[in-house]
Amino acid sequence: MAKMQFFYDYMCPYCKTGYDYLKGQIVNHPEIEVDWRPIESHPEPEDYSPHTNLVCQSYYIARELCADMDDFHDAMFRAILVDGQDVEKPEVLCDVLKDIVDATKFRNILDSKKYAKQVAANNDLAEDNGVWFVPAFRMNGKKLDAKGGVGIKAKELRDFLKG
Numbered sequence: 001m002a003k004m005q006f007f008y009d010y011m012c013p014y015c016k017t018g019y020d021y022l023k024g025q026i027v028n029h030p031e032i033e034v035d036w037r038p039i040e041s042h043p044e045p046e047d048y049s050p051h052t053n054l055v056c057q058s059y060y061i062a063r064e065l066c067a068d069m070d071d072f073h074d075a076m077f078r079a080i081l082v083d084g085q086d087v088e089k090p091e092v093l094c095d096v097l098k099d100i101v102d103a104t105k106f107r108n109i110l111d112s113k114k115y116a117k118q119v120a121a122n123n124d125l126a127e128d129n130g131v132w133f134v135p136a137f138r139m140n141g142k143k144l145d146a147k148g149g150v151g152i153k154a155k156e157l158r159d160f161l162k163g
Contacts, residue, residue, distance in 0.1 A: 094106060
């Protein structure tokens, strides 16, 4: 089975589009396992908000709590890109995810910073792999990167998935 890394940031509208393309096309490729790599495109101390470090950590928490990950991704993209929620506040994340995960368990894990190092590792891995724009995909030594201010096209992803 091929493993494909998908680097993305929930505050990036092009990542939402890339996610939608991936969601629609990956079903045709059962031979590919997606290695989800949420990253923070503009980590602190950059003066760019919202900072999505807690959102990225939330991905791993939701997975640990056996959440429906499609619902999770949709909720995170919607909270940031549509509703403009302040996702730098843990209580906002708990509210956004209240119908997807147990809010108390979620908050306890988030407060423990259990996945903070994983998010930092994702950011480092993205940089090591030459990811400068997201969404970005890596598989079998090949890469598909977004173009700044453009993102990716559905056909580009379809061709990439075919190998």
